[in-house]
Amino acid sequence: MNCKRSSAFSLVELLIVVAIIGVLAALAFPVFQKVLLTGKKTACASNLRQIGIALMTYAIENDQHLPETSHTAAIGQSWIFALESYLGNVDKVRLCPADPKAADRLEAKGTSYVMNSYLFVPEFDSQGESLGGIGNNLLKVNNRSGTIMAFIISDHADVSDSEDHTHSSSWTSWNAVTQDISPDRFTTSKRADHSLGTSNYLYSDGHVESHLSSVIKARIEAGDNIALPR
Numbered sequence: 001m002n003c004k005r006s007s008a009f010s011l012v013e014l015l016i017v018v019a020i021i022g023v024l025a026a027l028a029f030p031v032f033q034k035v036l037l038t039g040k041k042t043a044c045a046s047n048l049r050q051i052g053i054a055l056m057t058y059a060i061e062n063d064q065h066l067p068e069t070s071h072t073a074a075i076g077q078s079w080i081f082a083l084e085s086y087l088g089n090v091d092k093v094r095l096c097p098a099d100p101k102a103a104d105r106l107e108a109k110g111t112s113y114v115m116n117s118y119l120f121v122p123e124f125d126s127q128g129e130s131l132g133g134i135g136n137n138l139l140k141v142n143n144r145s146g147t148i149m150a151f152i153i154s155d156h157a158d159v160s161d162s163e164d165h166t167h168s169s170s171w172t173s174w175n176a177v178t179q180d181i182s183p184d185r186f187t188t189s190k191r192a193d194h195s196l197g198t199s200n201y202l203y204s205d206g207h208v209e210s211h212l213s214s215v216i217k218a219r220i221e222a223g224d225n226i227a228l229p230r
Contacts, residue, residue, distance in 0.1 A: 052206035054086035069165035146230035168227035
């Protein structure tokens with residue numbers, strides 16, 4: 001009598017295959033997450049570089065003066081809108097692909113990037129007299145390659161276009177910093193104290209750097225306000 005062996009999987013064999021696939025998927029998922037995050041970080045850096053070029057071009061055409069933020073500009077005339085003609089797709093460039101509130105910011109005409117108030121927000125005393133400072137004048141930035149111009153916005157910030165600048169002079173604690181910006185925007189493991197991961201920073205000469213959140217935190221806690229013009 002000829003017996004033909006069945007070519008079908010037995011239940012045990014099927015379970016083994018499913019288990020192997022599960023293990024492989026579990027091993028591959030962190031790698032996939034890292035690759036996806038790297039792609040978003042690269043795209044974000046590209047956005048910041050484009051914004052940097054637009055800011056430099058705007059300054060050249062306006063006697064080295066930078067566009068205003070919502071702190072001093074009329075509604076609809078802040079830097080987001082002032083740079084519209086300098087950016088190809090302003091709605092894409094003003095949003096970080098890793099921003100969980102990007103869709104809401106798009107609808108509200110907001111941005112994922114906030115300008116350093118030391119550079120973009122003029123300071124006045126109680127009598128309305130200027131206190132000096134940069135005051136939107138790029139010529140007053142002595143060390144452009146060492147002075148940060150723009151940051152990635154914090155998740156705590158509102159999505160409206162009024163949230164387009166920092167409050168850098170109040171950065172006397174790590175909590176104050178993380179209310180304004182997101183030093184841990186790029187991470188696969190969020191921590192409550194925002195000390196794990198990295199973020200992108202646009203400098204006043206147009207270049208972009210990535211810094212570890214833990215390093216930024218250590219500097220702030222040591223009394224070094226990273227937003228101060230250098």
